[in-house]
Amino acid sequence: MAAQTTTAASPQEGSKPASTWILPVLAAWVVPGGGHFLQKKTGRGALILASVGLMFFFGMFMRGMMFTPDKGDILTTLINYGGFICDIASGAFYFAAAMFGYAAPDMPGAVHDYGTKFLVTAGLLNILAMVDAYEIAIGKKD
Amino acid sequence: MPKINLSHFEAAFLFALFTSVVMGITSKKTDKERLNYGAYCFACFLFALFAIGWIMKLGHG
Numbered sequence: 406m407a408a409q410t411t412t413a414a415s416p417q418e419g420s421k422p423a424s425t426w427i428l429p430v431l432a433a434w435v436v437p438g439g440g441h442f443l444q445k446k447t448g449r450g451a452l453i454l455a456s457v458g459l460m461f462f463f464g465m466f467m468r469g470m471m472f473t474p475d476k477g478d479i480l481t482t483l484i485n486y487g488g489f490i491c492d493i494a495s496g497a498f499y500f501a502a503a504m505f506g507y508a509a510p511d512m513p514g515a516v517h518d519y520g521t522k523f524l525v526t527a528g529l530l531n532i533l534a535m536v537d538a539y540e541i542a543i544g545k546k547d
Numbered sequence: 548m549p550k551i552n553l554s555h556f557e558a559a560f561l562f563a564l565f566t567s568v569v570m571g572i573t574s575k576k577t578d579k580e581r582l583n584y585g586a587y588c589f590a591c592f593l594f595a596l597f598a599i600g601w602i603m604k605l606g607h608g
Contacts, residue, residue, distance in 0.1 A: 449572050456565040463561060466551045507548075519558040526562065530569040537573040546576055 426542035433538040435496045437531045440538025453534045461498040461527040468509040469520025471502070488521075494528030494535075556596070563592030 433440025437457035441450030472488030475481070492499050509517070540546040553561070571585020 452568055452572055456568045460562075460565045463551070463553075463558075466549055467553065467558070468550060515555060516552050516558075519553065519555075519562075523558075523562065526566065530566065533569055533573045 421543040426539050429538040429542045430535050433535040434494065434531065437496060437498070437527075437534060440535065441541070444538065444541050446541065449537075453530075457495065457527050457531050457534070458498060460523050460530065461495050461502075464520045464523030464527060465502060465507060465509075467516050467520030467523065468512070469517060469522070469524040470509055470511045471499075471507065471524065488525055491525040491528035491532075494531050495524070496531060498527065559596050560593075563589055563596070567592060 429440035429443050431440075432443045436442075436454070438450035438452070438454035441447070441453060471492050472485050474489045475485045477485070509520070511517075511521075537546070567585045567589035570588050571581045575581045575584050
């Protein structure tokens with residue numbers, strides 16, 4: 406009976422301390438692919454860096470708009486805050502662009518619109534990379 | 548900073564390429580699975596690109 410109670414795994418047993426994954430996840434946010442580089446997954450890190458970086462640069466070259474956290478009606482607020490979070494998720498690329506004064510206005514036109522989507526998607530892809538770095542750090546993935 | 552003007556197809560192709568690479572890397576556990584899944588995603592993107600393009604063309608007449 407006692408053996409049965411000790412074999413039942415508690416929910417806490419599977420969780421890893423934050424110290425094992427916080428650094429790779431932060432590195433993955435600051436430099437896309439950084440979490441993979443930190444965990445010696447160089448090839449995958451380089452591909453993530455190239456994909457997120459090129460996506461971001463193409464977005465800038467197409468003069469995509471960077472979102473700012475402005476409030477308005479519920480839909481405007483949702484779009485602006487969501488877009489801002491996605492832009493920020495690109496990490497160093499976003500901060501470098503903001504530091505060097507990149508601020509393309511919201512203009513009509515397919516190319517600008519694609520640029521805005523490219524900038525947002527670069528951040529979303531980096532969020533995927535952060536999750537992957539987390540899973541590698543906790544041993545769920547190789 | 549240079550400014551580029553991509554066509555719809557070029558922009559959608561690049562979008563599909565970069566997204567497929569990251570989705571392939573982050574979704575699967577072995578390199579072979581990653582390559583297959585990345586290629587599958589890319590093929591799906593291109594299929595959707597052409598299919599939706601034709602639907603819009605036929606819909607507009």
